[in-house]
Amino acid sequence: MGDAHELPRPRVATGHLAERIGQPVCFVGRVEKIHPTGKFFVLSDGEGKHTTVELREPLDEEISGVLEVVGRVTNQATIMCMSYVQFREDKSPFDLELYNEALKIIHEFSEYFPFG
16 A cells, blocks of 8 residues: 555545545544543544544644644544644634535535545
8 A cells, every 4th residue: 555645535524434444534623632642632523523543653742723634544443644734723713614514515526526
């Protein structure tokens, strides 16, 4: 399997993870909880459902707010993180609910959005 950054990464919500086991994905969510070891954290999607994101190395920075995570879905329907980006929300907040609506359209009309 290729690197998750080299393959198409469909945008998904928590409800899509079980059907994407072993595949690279892009997930956007709000940080809900960070494990004390820094080896994983929990994000909530636009529907308020939670997803666990695993890290190969402990966090070396403080994270909060909305993150975009690129990684591969594990057998437990969690995400093994390859990279993440924090969204700046100092000027305007990111609307996860609206993002979730866009995801629904992308998945409903996948013939027009082949990489979701």
